[in-house]
Amino acid sequence: MNLRLVARITAALVLIIAAFMLIPAMMALAGENSRTIIAFLAPVAFMAASAILVLVGTRNLKVRELTPRDGYLLVSVSWLAAAAFGALPFYLSGSMSTYTDAFFETMSGFTTTGASILTRIELLPKSLLFWRSLTHWLGGMGIVVLTVAVLPLLGIGGLQLIRAEAPGPSVDRLTPRITETAKILWYLYMAFTLLEIVLLLFGGMNLFDATTHTFGTLATGGFSPKNTSIGYYHSLYINGVITVFMLIAGMNFALHFKLLTGPRKSVFRDSELKAYLLIFFVATIIITLDLFKGGLFQTLSETVSHAAFQSASILTTTGYSTTDFEKWPFLSQTVLVFLMFIGGCSGSTGGGIKVIRIVTLFKQGFKEMKQLVHPRAVLTLKLSGRSVKNSIVFAISGFFFLYVFLVLIVTLLVASAEHDILTSLTTALATVGNIGPGLGLVGPAENYGFYPDWIKWVLSFAMMIGRLEIYTVMVLFTPVFWKR
Amino acid sequence: MNLRLVARITAALVLIIAAFMLIPAMMALAGENSRTIIAFLAPVAFMAASAILVLVGTRNLKVRELTPRDGYLLVSVSWLAAAAFGALPFYLSGSMSTYTDAFFETMSGFTTTGASILTRIELLPKSLLFWRSLTHWLGGMGIVVLTVAVLPLLGIGGLQLIRAEAPGPSVDRLTPRITETAKILWYLYMAFTLLEIVLLLFGGMNLFDATTHTFGTLATGGFSPKNTSIGYYHSLYINGVITVFMLIAGMNFALHFKLLTGPRKSVFRDSELKAYLLIFFVATIIITLDLFKGGLFQTLSETVSHAAFQSASILTTTGYSTTDFEKWPFLSQTVLVFLMFIGGCSGSTGGGIKVIRIVTLFKQGFKEMKQLVHPRAVLTLKLSGRSVKNSIVFAISGFFFLYVFLVLIVTLLVASAEHDILTSLTTALATVGNIGPGLGLVGPAENYGFYPDWIKWVLSFAMMIGRLEIYTVMVLFTPVFWKR
Numbered sequence: 001m002n003l004r005l006v007a008r009i010t011a012a013l014v015l016i017i018a019a020f021m022l023i024p025a026m027m028a029l030a031g032e033n034s035r036t037i038i039a040f041l042a043p044v045a046f047m048a049a050s051a052i053l054v055l056v057g058t059r060n061l062k063v064r065e066l067t068p069r070d071g072y073l074l075v076s077v078s079w080l081a082a083a084a085f086g087a088l089p090f091y092l093s094g095s096m097s098t099y100t101d102a103f104f105e106t107m108s109g110f111t112t113t114g115a116s117i118l119t120r121i122e123l124l125p126k127s128l129l130f131w132r133s134l135t136h137w138l139g140g141m142g143i144v145v146l147t148v149a150v151l152p153l154l155g156i157g158g159l160q161l162i163r164a165e166a167p168g169p170s171v172d173r174l175t176p177r178i179t180e181t182a183k184i185l186w187y188l189y190m191a192f193t194l195l196e197i198v199l200l201l202f203g204g205m206n207l208f209d210a211t212t213h214t215f216g217t218l219a220t221g222g223f224s225p226k227n228t229s230i231g232y233y234h235s236l237y238i239n240g241v242i243t244v245f246m247l248i249a250g251m252n253f254a255l256h257f258k259l260l261t262g263p264r265k266s267v268f269r270d271s272e273l274k275a276y277l278l279i280f281f282v283a284t285i286i287i288t289l290d291l292f293k294g295g296l297f298q299t300l301s302e303t304v305s306h307a308a309f310q311s312a313s314i315l316t317t318t319g320y321s322t323t324d325f326e327k328w329p330f331l332s333q334t335v336l337v338f339l340m341f342i343g344g345c346s347g348s349t350g351g352g353i354k355v356i357r358i359v360t361l362f363k364q365g366f367k368e369m370k371q372l373v374h375p376r377a378v379l380t381l382k383l384s385g386r387s388v389k390n391s392i393v394f395a396i397s398g399f400f401f402l403y404v405f406l407v408l409i410v411t412l413l414v415a416s417a418e419h420d421i422l423t424s425l426t427t428a429l430a431t432v433g434n435i436g437p438g439l440g441l442v443g444p445a446e447n448y449g450f451y452p453d454w455i456k457w458v459l460s461f462a463m464m465i466g467r468l469e470i471y472t473v474m475v476l477f478t479p480v481f482w483k484r
Numbered sequence: 485m486n487l488r489l490v491a492r493i494t495a496a497l498v499l500i501i502a503a504f505m506l507i508p509a510m511m512a513l514a515g516e517n518s519r520t521i522i523a524f525l526a527p528v529a530f531m532a533a534s535a536i537l538v539l540v541g542t543r544n545l546k547v548r549e550l551t552p553r554d555g556y557l558l559v560s561v562s563w564l565a566a567a568a569f570g571a572l573p574f575y576l577s578g579s580m581s582t583y584t585d586a587f588f589e590t591m592s593g594f595t596t597t598g599a600s601i602l603t604r605i606e607l608l609p610k611s612l613l614f615w616r617s618l619t620h621w622l623g624g625m626g627i628v629v630l631t632v633a634v635l636p637l638l639g640i641g642g643l644q645l646i647r648a649e650a651p652g653p654s655v656d657r658l659t660p661r662i663t664e665t666a667k668i669l670w671y672l673y674m675a676f677t678l679l680e681i682v683l684l685l686f687g688g689m690n691l692f693d694a695t696t697h698t699f700g701t702l703a704t705g706g707f708s709p710k711n712t713s714i715g716y717y718h719s720l721y722i723n724g725v726i727t728v729f730m731l732i733a734g735m736n737f738a739l740h741f742k743l744l745t746g747p748r749k750s751v752f753r754d755s756e757l758k759a760y761l762l763i764f765f766v767a768t769i770i771i772t773l774d775l776f777k778g779g780l781f782q783t784l785s786e787t788v789s790h791a792a793f794q795s796a797s798i799l800t801t802t803g804y805s806t807t808d809f810e811k812w813p814f815l816s817q818t819v820l821v822f823l824m825f826i827g828g829c830s831g832s833t834g835g836g837i838k839v840i841r842i843v844t845l846f847k848q849g850f851k852e853m854k855q856l857v858h859p860r861a862v863l864t865l866k867l868s869g870r871s872v873k874n875s876i877v878f879a880i881s882g883f884f885f886l887y888v889f890l891v892l893i894v895t896l897l898v899a900s901a902e903h904d905i906l907t908s909l910t911t912a913l914a915t916v917g918n919i920g921p922g923l924g925l926v927g928p929a930e931n932y933g934f935y936p937d938w939i940k941w942v943l944s945f946a947m948m949i950g951r952l953e954i955y956t957v958m959v960l961f962t963p964v965f966w967k968r
Contacts, residue, residue, distance in 0.1 A: 069857065290900075334899035334908060338892055361885040366962075368882035372955055373553065373965050390874065397881035398852035401845040404888075408822055415818035416774075421923070422906055424818060439905070471856055478850075481857050 002067070004058050006074045011054035013078050014085060018047035020138060021089070021131065028127035036125050039093035047085050069481065076473050079464055083107040086135055095124050100453045107460040109135025111467035112349055114222025114319040114436030115459070117449040121227050126208060129225040133212035139467075140219025140349035141189045141253070185253050188260075192218055196245045203238040217245045220350045222319030222436040229444070231322045236305045239322055243305075243312045247280065250316030250344035271383045272345050272356040276315075279355065283311040283339055287332045294329045307332075314339040317351040319436025326443035333439060340429040340438075351434030351466055353403055357396045359383065364393055402470050407432050410462045417455060431459045432466035486551070488542050490558045495538035497562050498569060502531035504622060505573070505615065512611035520609050523577035531569050553965065560957050563948055567591040570619055579608050584937045591944040593619025595951035596833055598706025598803040598920030599943070601933040605711050610692060613709040617696035623951075624703025624833035625673045625737070669737050672744075676702055680729045687722045697804075701729045704834045706803030706920040713928070715806045720789045723806055727789075727796045731764065734800030734828035755867045756829050756840040760799075763839065767795040767823055771816045778813045791816075798823040801835040803920025810927035817923060824913040824922075835918030835950055837887055841880045843867065848877055886954050891916050894946045901939060915943045916950035 025040035083106045090102035101117045108115045109132055118124070124132075193214055200210035209225060216223050226232040230242060248256070255267050267273065287307040288300075297303040306322050313320045314336045325336060343352015363381050370379055380387040410428035415421065419441060426438025427448075437444040448459065465473045475481050509524035567590045574586035585601045592599045593616055602608070608616075677698055684694035693709060700707050710716040714726055732740070739751050751757065771791035772784075781787045790806050797804045798820050809820060827836015847865050854863055864871040894912035899905065903925060910922025911932075921928040932943065949957045959965050 072856070330902055330904050330908065331896070331900045334896055334905050337905060338896070361881065362889070364878065365882040365886040365889070368879050369955055369959050369962055370964055371879075372556070372959050373962065390878075393881070394848065394874075394877070395852050395855075397845065397877070397884075398849040400881075400885070402849040405846070405849070412815070412818055412822070416815045418814055420814050421818050421821060424814065471853055475853050475856050478853055478857065480854055 001073070002063055002070050003073075005061055005063065006070055006077060007054055008058040008061065009074055010078050010081050011051040011058075014047050014081055015051040015055070017082055017085060017138070018044045018051065020134060021047075021086075023134065024089070024127040024131040027130055028125065032125045032127055036089075036093045036127060039089045039091075040127065040131075042092060043085060043088035046088075072472050072475050072481075075468055076464070076476055079107075079110060079468065082110045082135075082139070083460070083464075086110060086131075089128060089131055093125070093128060095128050098453065100456050101449070104448065104456045104460050105132065106135055107463050108436075109133075109221065109223060110139035111434050111463040112136050112140045112219040112221040112317075112351065113431060113434040113463045113467070114216065115431060115442070115448050115463070116223065116436075117447060117456070119447055119449055121225060124225075126225075130208070130212060133215040133221075133223050133225070136219035136221030136223055137193070137215035140215075140221060140249070141185065184257055188253060188256055189218065192245065192248060196241065199241045200238065203233070203235055203241060205233070205238065213242065214245075216320065217242055217318065218249045218349065220246065220249045220316045220318040220344060220348070220434075222313070224320060229321045230309070231324075236301065239305045239309045242320065243309045246312045246316045246318045246320070249318070250312070250348045250350040251276065252345045252347035254347050255345075266384070269384050271359055275359045276345050276355045279339070279342060280308075280311055280315055283315065283335050284308045286335050287311060287328075290329050290331045290335075296328065310336065311339060314435060315342060315350075316344045316348075317433055317435045319430070321437065321444040324443065324445040326439055326445065337426065337429070337439070340426070340433055340435055343433055353400060353433075356383070357400060360388065360393060360396050361400055364397075399470065402474070403432070406462070406465060406470060410458065413458050414451075414455060417452060427459065428462070431462040434463060434467050485557070486547055486554050487557075489545055489547065490554055490561060491538055492542040492545065493558055494562050494565050495535040495542075498531050498565055499535040499539070501566055501569060501622070502528045502535065504618060505531075505570075507618065508573070508611040508615040511614055512609065516609045516611055520573075520577045520611060523573045523575075524611065524615075526576060527569060527572035530572075556956050556959050556965075559952055560948070560960055563591075563594060563952065566594045566619075566623070567944070567948075570594060570615075573612060573615055577609070577612060579612050582937065584940050585933070588932065588940045588944050589616065590619055591947050592920070593617075593705065593707060594623035595918050595947040596620050596624045596703040596705040596801075596835065597915060597918040597947045597951070598700065599915060599926070599947070600707065600920075600931050601940070603931055603933055605709060608709075610709075614692070614696060617699040617705075617707050617709070620703035620705030620707055621677070621699035624699075624705060624733070625669065668741055672737060672740055673702065676729065676732060680725065683725045684722065687717070687719055687725060689717070689722070697726065698729070700804065701726055701802065702733045702833065704730065704733045704800045704802040704828060704832070704918075706797070708804060713805045714793070715808075720785065723789045723793045726804065727793045730796045730800045730802045730804070733802070734796075734832045734834040735760065736829045736831035738831050739829075750868070753868050755843055759843045760829050760839045763823070763826060764792075764795055764799055767799065767819050768792045770819050771795060771812075774813050774815045774819075780812065794820065795823065798919060799826060799834075800828045800832075801917055801919040803914070805921065805928040808927065808929040810923055810929065821910065821913070821923070824910070824917055824919055827917055837884060837917070840867070841884060844872065844877060844880050845884055848881075883954065886958070887916070890946070890949060890954060894942065897942050898935075898939060901936060911943070912946070915946040918947060918950050 021040060021044050025037070025044060028037045028040050083103055086109065087099065087102035087106040090096045090105055091099050096102040096105065096117065104117055114136070121129070196214040196217060197210045200213060201207065205213070212225050215221065224230065230239065251273060255270060255273060258264065258267050284304070284307050287310065288304050291297060291303050291307055292300065297306060309322050310325050325333065341353060342358055343354050344350015346354050346356045360381070360383065367379050367381055371377065381393060382388065407428045410432060411424045414424040414427050423438070423440030423442060426440060427442050430436055430438035430442060441450065442448060448456065451459070505524060505528050509521070509528060512521045512524050567587055570593065571583065571586035571590040574580045574589060575583050580586040580589065580601065588601055598620070605613070680698040680701060681694045684697060685691065689697070696709050699705065708714065714723065735757060739754060739757060742748065742751050768788070768791050771794065772788050775781060775787050775791055776784065781790060793806050794809050809817065825837060826842055827838050828834015830838050830840045844865070844867065851863050851865055855861065865877060866872065891912045894916060895908045898911050899908040907922070907924030907926060910924060911926050914920055914922040914926060925934065926932060932940065935943070
């Protein structure tokens with residue numbers, strides 16, 4: 001284990017986060033009270049100083065290669081550091097009364113979960129609301145891409161890291177050089193960000209709202225500076241724009257790249273993308289019919305708008321809402337709970353189990369059925385026209401089971417504090433799957449503030465494990481990881 | 485496909501069911517009204533006549549070997565026939581107002597589910613209550629074992645059938661000859677039946693109650709002739725006896741056999757048995773603590789008794805209750821919902837996913853974790869000290885996913901008729917897993933009578949698919965099954 005190297009890279013990340021913290025610090029300086037200003041400047045100074053100390057102290061490192069083990073440790077440590085330091089402005093400003101709350105909110109931000117402990121969001125100073133949404137944007141794609149882009153600058157091959165972030169089916173290498181890849185993904189992310197901001201401005205949002213909501217959309221996060229989330233605007237245009245961008249954010253970014261540069265054919269042959277869109281359309285249709293039957297909205301276009309928005313929001317694990325879907329008929333609610341299990345595509349900013357894993361297991365289930373009829377046939381499982389190795393199917397099976405097991409454990413812990421089954425289960429699904437809102441006491445019109453502190457820590461941890469694809473964090477708790 | 489052979493064996497099974505129907509017919513003759521008597525005798529005559537016709541018509545069959553395909557078809561057809569004919573006494577006697585209700589109740593009986601549409605059970609004539617419990621006993625082990633024992637008498641090797649009934653890890657062959665195996669299992673089942681009846685008589689039950697409750701226990705069925713199930717007796721002794729026998733019924737019967745004849749060592753090394761008992765004890769301890777904290781029962785022994793009973797009842801998928809566990813604290817309820825997912829051991833009369841599959845997936849999940857730390861190591865998955873083939877892990881992964889998918893579909897269908905999520909989900913778990921009671925509208929103090937007819941048909945089908953280990957029935961719906 002190369003602990004000094006892990007410390008060095010973490011320090012570099014902390015420095016970057018401190019730099020981004022300067023943006024809300026400026027906003028605070030432009031017209032907020034001195035406590036808020038100090039709440040930003042003090043952490044920035046502290047983070048920069050300690051990061052520079054570590055960087056100087058480790059400047060003569062000889063080995064600059066990360067082993068897979070270092071990679072796993074680094075990923076977990078850097079997410080913990082981001083949340084721990086990022087929480088300081090919320091705590092020091094007094095906007096959140098305990099450090100537990102601040103840590104929960106920040107972990108929720110960096111993991112792009114969007115679960116909030118705030119009851120009256122709009123009372124917060126704008127600088128803090130901006131920082132809150134910025135953690136989404138940085139977390140969503142930022143930290144992954146930055147890590148990949150920064151590591152080579154430090155003289156380190158980061159390919160292991162990409163594997164650590166996405167132990168699903170192997171990532172298609174976009175270009176041979178990892179730095180190039182990171183830069184391209186970063187540009188794409190920036191381009192989508194600017195485009196959505198402009199489109200939302202057209203819809204009548206002010207720049208602050210358009211920017212923060214864009215951060216929440218592209219990171220599939222879900223933090224909104226409004227108490228009633230997107231429902232605040234009562235605009236089918238805004239619903240539509242955000243629906244489309246949530247769907248974009250939930251797609252594999254490698255496909256966006258291919259769509260721009262070609263070969264485009266492979267994009268339309270992609271099994272995961274096809275399944276993702278199919279799930280979205282089927283869910284939207286079922287919910288539309290259910291809502292229309294129930295007469296919840298006056299026009300069909302309004303019904304479709306809300307159904308599509310909520311399906312996209314939950315499937316991509318964003319968690320925005322246009323209305324309190326807890327008041328929808330049970331069939332619609334059940335469909336949403338199932339979408340909570342699925343999640344976005346691999347290589348997206350979405351959380352959850354991921355569509356590619358669901359597709360693989362589905363095909364595996366049907367392959368076994370064929371095998372029963374033809375016991376001696378040699379059958380292969382194909383995705384996007386290519387056959388899938390057994391070892392990948394094994395990894396996915398293991399992942400699926402561990403995911404279900406983790407949801408189970410979190411559900412039990414929440415239920416042990418006397419919360420009802422639906423609340424406990426959807427709390428687990430919404431945090432492990434990085435969604436945000438659940439049902440019951442954590443429904444779209446509620447928040448996580450009422451949970452006792454120890455549950456907030458459990459959930460913060462659950463968000464992190466879920467965001468880092470479970471294995472990445474769980475291996476740290478196996479004795480075999482620490483041997484020798 | 486050898487359809488005539490399938491018809492012939494089904495006819496033999498119908499004849500056997502008709503013979504067993506003579507027992508409640510006698511009870512009716514001994515003192516019930518003429519309508520009830522006719523409700524038994526007419527179906528017996530009809531079943532016997534049509535079965536004999538088919539047997540005579542197919543007596544000159546040349547090929548008497550079942551292919552796997554024939555096996556799958558036979559299993560599904562024979563369960564359908566058992567439920568379709570077995571439902572007649574309920575319907576003809578007027579005890580159940582629609583054939584849908586009678587079919588649901590009988591399918592619930594033969595699949596050892598124990599879900600009932602009856603609101604006031606005790607109003608039924610004793611003969612019908614006895615027949616209701618007898619369907620459990622026949623279904624639980626009877627039909628499996630009988631099929632295996634009868635097939636060789638008809639000159640057919642039945643090994644494929646055993647595979648069809650249990651496509652999990654391969655069944656340990658107890659003795660080389662299948663008929664011998666069937667006989668031994670049958671004797672064991674009989675011995676346990678007699679033993680439990682005697683022990684329940686000691687507890688103060690009358691012979692009728694002792695017999696019907698024993699049928700429900702050993703089949704892990706759950707039908708009780710009492711409205712309040714085992715809670716009627718308010719006896720810790722009776723709770724204890726039934727808890728032990730539910731646990732016995734949920735174990736692999738091959739292990740019971742080995743325990744009698746040796747080698748006993750392998751019994752105590754059995755991974756599934758160890759996990760099964762561990763799950764039972766952990767659930768009992770959590771529920772005991774939770775109930776004790778909530779002060780639901782006056783003494784500790786009473787608390788343990790109810791906790792152990794309910795854990796065993798749900799884990800083994802029996803479904804008996806000593807109290808309305810829907811009024812228990814949420815943690816206990818959540819634990820019970822999770823036990824609903826697991827089920828009994830392979831080779832038992834229990835339903836659900838089965839402990840062996842859960843254990844295998846668990847080990848697979850942890851194996852993958854080790855693999856991440858040591859990417860080049862060759863790791864094997866071991867159960868009961870023996871390494872497990874990849875193909876078996878694949879089959880189990882496929883099964884687990886299809887099981888979850890089936891639960892999902894049934895949940896959606898139930899929710900589409902505007903039932904709440906907890907009711908819909910536990911209805912799906914309780915029928916696919918052959919448990920019986922769920923929570924919400926189908927809680928232990930409720931029944932399935934209120935569901936519209938189409939949902940009763942869906943659930944009847946769900947019970948059958950679940951009981952026949954999903955694949956057995958699902959293959960019939962694949963185009964590849966019917967090719968050529």
